[in-house]
Structure formats: structure tokens, C-alpha cells
Amino acid sequence: MKKSFVWYGIFFVIAIIYPHFVDPSWVDIGTTFALYSVVALSQDIVLGKAGMFDMGHATFFGIGAYTAAILNTTYNIPIMYTIPIAIALSALFGIIISWPIIHLRGDYLLVATIGFNIIFYQALQNNVFGLTGGPNGIFGIGTPMIFGINIASQKAIYYFAWLILLVTMLIIYNIDKSKLGRAFHYLRESEIAAESFGVNKRFYKVLAFALGAGLASLAGVIFAVQYAAVSPETFNFTQSVLFFTIVIVGGPSSIPGILLGTFVMFVVPQFFREFATARYFVFGIAMILTMILRPQGIWPVKFGKLPKYIFRKS
Amino acid sequence: MEIFLQQIVNGLAIGSIYALVAIGYTMVYGVMKLINFAHGDLVALAAYIGLTVLMQAFGMHITNLWAIILMFVVSALFISLFGVLLERLAYRPLRRAPRLSAVVSALGASLAIENGIMLIWGPNIKVFPSNVFPSASWHISGVVINSTQIAILLLSVILMLALYIFINKTKIGAAIRASAIDQDAAKLMGINVNGIIIAIFALGSFLGSIGGLFIGIYYRELYFQMGWIYGLNAFIAAIIGGIGNIPGAMLGGMLLGIFNVLIAGYVSNGWSEALTFVLLIIILIIKPTGILGERVAEKV
Numbered sequence: 001m002k003k004s005f006v007w008y009g010i011f012f013v014i015a016i017i018y019p020h021f022v023d024p025s026w027v028d029i030g031t032t033f034a035l036y037s038v039v040a041l042s043q044d045i046v047l048g049k050a051g052m053f054d055m056g057h058a059t060f061f062g063i064g065a066y067t068a069a070i071l072n073t074t075y076n077i078p079i080m081y082t083i084p085i086a087i088a089l090s091a092l093f094g095i096i097i098s099w100p101i102i103h104l105r106g107d108y109l110l111v112a113t114i115g116f117n118i119i120f121y122q123a124l125q126n127n128v129f130g131l132t133g134g135p136n137g138i139f140g141i142g143t144p145m146i147f148g149i150n151i152a153s154q155k156a157i158y159y160f161a162w163l164i165l166l167v168t169m170l171i172i173y174n175i176d177k178s179k180l181g182r183a184f185h186y187l188r189e190s191e192i193a194a195e196s197f198g199v200n201k202r203f204y205k206v207l208a209f210a211l212g213a214g215l216a217s218l219a220g221v222i223f224a225v226q227y228a229a230v231s232p233e234t235f236n237f238t239q240s241v242l243f244f245t246i247v248i249v250g251g252p253s254s255i256p257g258i259l260l261g262t263f264v265m266f267v268v269p270q271f272f273r274e275f276a277t278a279r280y281f282v283f284g285i286a287m288i289l290t291m292i293l294r295p296q297g298i299w300p301v302k303f304g305k306l307p308k309y310i311f312r313k314s
Numbered sequence: 315m316e317i318f319l320q321q322i323v324n325g326l327a328i329g330s331i332y333a334l335v336a337i338g339y340t341m342v343y344g345v346m347k348l349i350n351f352a353h354g355d356l357v358a359l360a361a362y363i364g365l366t367v368l369m370q371a372f373g374m375h376i377t378n379l380w381a382i383i384l385m386f387v388v389s390a391l392f393i394s395l396f397g398v399l400l401e402r403l404a405y406r407p408l409r410r411a412p413r414l415s416a417v418v419s420a421l422g423a424s425l426a427i428e429n430g431i432m433l434i435w436g437p438n439i440k441v442f443p444s445n446v447f448p449s450a451s452w453h454i455s456g457v458v459i460n461s462t463q464i465a466i467l468l469l470s471v472i473l474m475l476a477l478y479i480f481i482n483k484t485k486i487g488a489a490i491r492a493s494a495i496d497q498d499a500a501k502l503m504g505i506n507v508n509g510i511i512i513a514i515f516a517l518g519s520f521l522g523s524i525g526g527l528f529i530g531i532y533y534r535e536l537y538f539q540m541g542w543i544y545g546l547n548a549f550i551a552a553i554i555g556g557i558g559n560i561p562g563a564m565l566g567g568m569l570l571g572i573f574n575v576l577i578a579g580y581v582s583n584g585w586s587e588a589l590t591f592v593l594l595i596i597i598l599i600i601k602p603t604g605i606l607g608e609r610v611a612e613k614v
Contacts, residue, residue, distance in 0.1 A: 099391065100595075118591055123588065277432070284423065285422065287402070291411070
């Protein structure tokens with residue numbers, strides 16, 4: 001593990017000096033990269049670690065952003081106070097949504113999660129309860145204050161987003177090392193074996209959803225701050241497809257894989273902005289090729305090496 | 315009451331289109347356990363090709379009937395081939411890979427086809443001519459049925475009956491059913507499973523292309539992202555009927571068509587997709603295997 005810590009250190013050092021060498025639009029891309037990585041890592045708790053097919057994760061991302069936006073603009077609650085509310089609300093939604101459908105077979109779960117995403121999107125579009133501002137969304141979202149420092153400048157928001165990413169990575173790392181992570185892993189490998197060892201299937205699956213939803217919601221709050229506005233398009237299910245693809249292309253339950261996946265699926269297309277028309281055509285073909293060449297993901301996870309004596313000829 | 319009956323008639327026309335598209339999803343899922351996300355985009359592609367063929371045929375002053383026949387034949391042939399090609403290039407290399415990797419490959423194929431359509435035909439809405447079928451309509455006790463609806467219903471029913479007979483009465487059909495139940499056992503019985511999968515993609519794409527042409531004729535507006543919406547609806551129809559179950563796909567398509575029309579008529583268009591999914595989730599909670607149930611092992 002020591003070696004990987006060095007690499008992560010280098011990764012974050014590059015992230016710290018990066019905004020001083022690029023123009024503002026690329027600082028924005030760096031901020032969004034950090035936030036999307038957080039969402040992808042949170043999706044991975046559900047998809048990679050617990051092995052549940054979730055293609056509606058933008059819902060939770062959106063719940064976070066909209067909670068912050070509504071509380072901040074309508075009720076004048078400071079952004080920092082909206083964070084715990086957004087996380088709690090989103091986790092609650094994760095529990096309510098997943099509870100009745102958790103026992104469904106993989107593909108049904110996938111379609112049901114797409115369904116929840118589309119229900120969420122149309123609710124936003126139709127200005128549900130007069131809160132969401134319809135197709136235009138909500139403008140004029142404030143900035144967070146931490147210890148008297150106002151996080152308002154572009155660079156400040158950038159560093160804040162990366163701090164959130166660091167915290168998320170630590171959380172994921174600790175989940176992997178804990179009883180919780182092992183429970184998820186055994187559930188993914190074999191539900192029957194896990195249950196016979198006393199892992200409560202339903203509890204852990206719903207917990208995975210709640211954790212993933214809460215983390216995605218945290219990223220959503222910062223996302224609302226970054227653009228000072230929220231609109232439904234950003235949380236449509238095509239966005240969920242993007243997060244889903246990031247995890248699978250990068251490598252499920254592999255932290256470096258998911259960071260790489262976010263880079264490949266979100267940052268790389270930004271280089272080809274001028275080829276706007278042909279870019280997604282090529283991108284689709286690249287997705288197929290990537291999966292054929294690296295079916296386990298670009299940077300697959302190494303988990304649980306079996307001890308050597310198992311393979312030794314006796 | 316008359317309005318309600320009118321809605322049912324419209325719903326049946328739309329439903330039979332859904333049913334045609336849903337069969338493609340359900341057959342592929344039945345044998346490969348894969349959601350073919352690119353199927354909807356093939357359906358859209360069929361409509362675009364059909365429009366191009368039709369315009370060319372009209373330009374050459376071919377009679378209406380022959381132009382329509384030409385449109386169906388060219389589009390169906392091309393899309394069937396394309397479906398087989400898609401399986402060969404995007405799915406076959408991933409048959410032994412994790413299932414989600416195949417899903418991402420399907421999503422990639424969907425993205426490529428969608429944007430391929432945009433590159434060839436442009437991002438703007440294309441409009442089908444209004445005079446494809448003669449504009450006759452019949453009044454039956456206050457309910458209006460036009461010739462397009464009759465043609466859609468008749469052709470869909472004929473195609474579905476033909477498919478039903480093919481699946482249940484022929485040797486290839488038996489092989490398809492066997493592969494859906496247990497691929498490895500089917501292989502041991504000397505069934506060429508690769509050939510069966512090719513046949514399924516060809517058949518499913520063929521029916522989907524007919525569905526796509528009907529979408530063009532009935533709705534008349536084509537846009538390059540339309541594959542997603544119709545595809546998703548058709549896939550929901552397949553699940554409602556019971557995935558892998560061909561009569562189920564037909565039933566699910568009809569039900570969903572009627573449901574969509576009633577929602578548009580009595581609630582509002584802004585909520586139609588959300589309510590479709592609410593219906594799906596309720597059905598999944600009550601009966602996770604769909605109305606007619608998934609395919610189960612049977613004596614052949």
C-alpha cells in the first residue's frame with residue numbers, strides 16, 4: 001500500500017499546482033472533474049462494491065444540488081448548513097427508493113433506477129410543488145463560508161472540490177478496509193454464501209444505496225455552488241449513463257480506475273470541443289473498443305490474492 | 315365513452331409498434347441475458363433509411379404502392395444485416411466478459427449509431443410525407459380509424475402471428491427456445507448457438523425496422539435521439555409482459571400503448587414518461603417476473 005500512497009501524493013500535488021498554470025475554463029473543468037469523481041466513487045459503492053446495477057445515480061447528485069439551491073435561495077440558509085441536510089435527505093431517498101426494489105434481479109434493478117431518475121427529472125421539469133423552477137432551474141446560489149473564509153473565487157471552489165474528493169477517497173479506502181467493505185464484497189461474489197455467514201443481505205444492500213446517495217449528494221451541493229445555478233438537464237438520466245460508464249470503463253471498485261475513468265469519459269472529450277459533431281460518434285466506437293480490449297475496466301481492481309500454498313503442488 | 319374508445323384505438327396502433335420493437339429486446343434478452351441498448355437506435359435508423367428510400371422512389375416517379383414496398387424491403391434488409399453486424403462486432407467479443415461490460419458496449423453502440431444518424435442526416439427534424447398510405451378513414455359508431463392505423467394493426471398482427479408460428483412450429487424455432495432455456499445444454503444437443511444468436515439479431519432487427527418505419531409513417535417527425543425514447547418504452551413493454559416471453563412482449567406493448575395514450579389524453583404530456591415508469595415499478599414490486607412471467611423450462 002505504501003507505494004500507492006506515494007502515487008496519490010503526486011496526484012494531489014499536481015492537483016494543487018494545476019490551477020496556477022491553466023486558463024479559467026480549464027480550472028472549471030478541473031473542479032467538475034473532482035466532483036464527478038466523487039459521484040463516480042459514490043456510485044461505485046453501489047455498482048462496484050455491492051454489485052447492484054444502478055443506472056440512476058444522477059438522481060442523488062441532483063437531490064443534493066437542488067436541496068442546496070432551494071434551501072439557500074428560498075429560505076436563505078447558508079450553504080454549509082445545507083450540506084448535512086442534503087446528505088441526510090438524499091440518503092433517506094436512497095433508502096426509500098431501494099427498499100422495495102432491492103430484491104429484484106440485476107437488470108430489473110437497472111431499469112427501475114433509470115425509472116426513478118426519469119421520474120425525478122420530470123418532477124424538476126414540471127416545477128413540482130413550485131420549488132424547482134421548472135425547465136430553467138434555480139439561479140443565484142450563494143457561496144459557502146468556512147471558519148469565516150468565503151469560498152467565492154473560482155480557485156477557492158476548485159480547492160474545496162478537491163478537498164471533498166480527498167475526503168471521499170479516504171472514506172472509500174476505509175470502507176474497503178472495514179467489515180462493511182468485506183460484507184459488500186461477499187454479497188457481490190455470492191449472496192447465498194454471504195447470507196449463510198450471517199450477512200444481512202437486505203440491510204447491507206440498502207445501506208450501500210444510502211451511502212452512495214449521501215456521497216453523491218455532497219458532490220451535488222458543491223456542483224450547485226460551482227455554477228451558482230442548477231437546471232434539470234444536468235441531472236437527466238443521460239448523466240446517470242455517464243457515471244455508470246465511468247465506473248465500468250475505469251474498473252469497478254478500483255479507486256485509481258474510477259479516477260482514470262472520469263478523466264477518460266469527461267476530461268478527454270473536452271479536448272475535442274471543436275469536433276463537436278463527430279466527437280460522440282467516435283466516442284461510442286471507442287467505448288466498444290475499450291470494453292473489448294479491457295473487459296474488466298482500464299485499471300481493474302486487485303482484490304484478495306490467494307496465498308501461494310493453494311497453488312503449490314503437494 | 316366515444317372519446318375513450320377512440321383513445322383505445324389509437325393506443326392499439328401505438329401499442330403494436332411498441333410490441334414489434336419489444337420483441338427484439340425480449341428475444342435477445344431471452345438467449346443472451348443482455349439488454350441490447352442499441353436496438354432502439356436501430357429502430358430510428360430504419361425510419362431514416364426508409365424516408366431516404368421513399369424520397370428517392372418518389373423522385374423516380376414510381377407508383378405509390380411500389381415505393382412503399384421498396385421502402386419496407388430495403389430498410390428491413392439493411393437493418394437486419396446491421397443487427398447481425400452489431401452482434402458480431404460489439405457483443406460477441408464480450409460474451410465471456412462481465413455482464414456490465416457488455417452493457418457499456420451496448421451503450422457505446424447506441425451512442426455511435428445515434429450520432430452516426432446525426433452526421434448523415436443532420437441534427438434537424440426530418441418529416442415523413444403525409445401521403446404514404448391513402449388518407450381514407452372509416453367512422454364506426456363515432457370512432458374514427460384511418461388507413462394508417464389499419465395498416466399498422468394488420469401488418470403487426472400478421473408479423474407477430476408469423477413469428478409465433480416460426481418460434482413454436484419450426485425446427486429453428488425449437489432451437490431458439492432451447493438456447494433461451496439453457497445455452498450449454500443446447501450446444502451439447504448439437505445446436506449451433508452462434509447461428510441461433512445471429513438468427514435472433516436478424517429477426518429482432520427485422521421486426522424493429524418495421525416498427526421504426528411505422529413510427530415514421532404514424533408520427534411523421536424524425537429526430538436523431540428518438541431511438542432512446544421509443545426503445546425505452548418498448549423495453550418497458552417487454553418487462554411488463556415478462557422478459558424473454560414473446561407473447562408477453564406483444565401483450566406488454568399493447569398495454570403500454572393504451573396506457574400512454576390514456577395518460578396523454580387525461581393527465582398531461584409532461585408526466586407521461588414518469589408515469590410509465592411508475593407503472594413499471596409498481597408491476598415489478600407486485601409481480602417481478604412480468605404479467606405472463608419469464609420463460610421457464612418447457613418440454614419441446
